[in-house]
Amino acid sequence: AQSVTQLGSHLSVSEGALVLLRCNYSSSVPPYLFWYVQYPNQGLQLLLKYTTGATLVKGINGFEAEFKKSETSFHLTKPSAHMSDAAEYFCAVSETGNQFYFGTGTSLTVIP
Amino acid sequence: DARVTQTPRHKVTEMGQEVTMRCQPILGHNTVFWYRQTMMQGLELLAYFRNRAPLDDSGMPKDRFSAEMPDATLATLKIQPSEPRDSAVYFCASGLFWGLAGELFFGEGSRLTVL
Numbered sequence: 001a002q003s004v005t006q007l008g009s010h011l012s013v014s015e016g017a018l019v020l021l022r023c024n025y026s027s028s029v030p031p032y033l034f035w036y037v038q039y040p041n042q043g044l045q046l047l048l049k050y051t052t053g054a055t056l057v058k059g060i061n062g063f064e065a066e067f068k069k070s071e072t073s074f075h076l077t078k079p080s081a082h083m084s085d086a087a088e089y090f091c092a093v094s095e096t097g098n099q100f101y102f103g104t105g106t107s108l109t110v111i112p
Numbered sequence: 113d114a115r116v117t118q119t120p121r122h123k124v125t126e127m128g129q130e131v132t133m134r135c136q137p138i139l140g141h142n143t144v145f146w147y148r149q150t151m152m153q154g155l156e157l158l159a160y161f162r163n164r165a166p167l168d169d170s171g172m173p174k175d176r177f178s179a180e181m182p183d184a185t186l187a188t189l190k191i192q193p194s195e196p197r198d199s200a201v202y203f204c205a206s207g208l209f210w211g212l213a214g215e216l217f218f219g220e221g222s223r224l225t226v227l
Contacts, residue, residue, distance in 0.1 A: 034215065034216075036216075041221075042220055043116070043205075043218030043220045043221055044203070044216070045218070090155070098162075098168075098209070099157070100145070104154045105154060105155075
């Protein structure tokens with residue numbers, strides 16, 4: 001069975017500081033991995049995804065994530081946080097495209 | 113700009129009433145998911161359809177919830193009778209999947225409050 005673990009339900013960073021959101025997954029086969037962002041009162045939007053190929057994936061708004069098979073991780077980073085990055089971030093895994101398993105989310109606060 | 117459309121955006125109802133939420137998936141997408149989001153449980157998969165056929169509805173309380181896709185442009189989620197514990201945001205998401213993982217496109221959600 002697949003599962004996704006996001007360490008830390010809340011993260012506060014200062015504006016301009018590094019953002020690091022952690023995601024670990026369990027999967028019996030090479031997974032497809034996703035990061036979604038949810039702004040208040042909105043649906044989830046895709047930030048980036050890993051399917052095959054290059055393990056460092058670049059997404060929108062300056063975010064990137066690296067697939068590390070040996071660590072079963074797919075951490076999301078951004079070098080410099082902006083106030084507009086304040087949102088909820090969800091990691092998700094899918095093996096077949098039939099089911100998406102979401103983590104519990106990490107709420108990011110950016111302090112001016 | 114193609115997007116998933118959900119109605120209503122907000123619904124307040126009394127316990128025991130029937131609630132129907134509607135979703136128009138992105139044209140051409142072959143898979144539709146229904147999720148429920150609450151503070152306590154996070155995102156829960158309720159049901160999903162491929163090419164309008166239900167593939168999995170194990171996440172739904174069968175006695176009160178039902179999901180259908182009467183045609184390719186409409187998915188519905190019905191609760192009858194509604195209970196206060198059904199209060200949540202219900203999301204519809206659609207995607208195009210052909211044996212590989214595509215990506216999900218989410219609607220803005222239907223916020224349900226059952227009094």
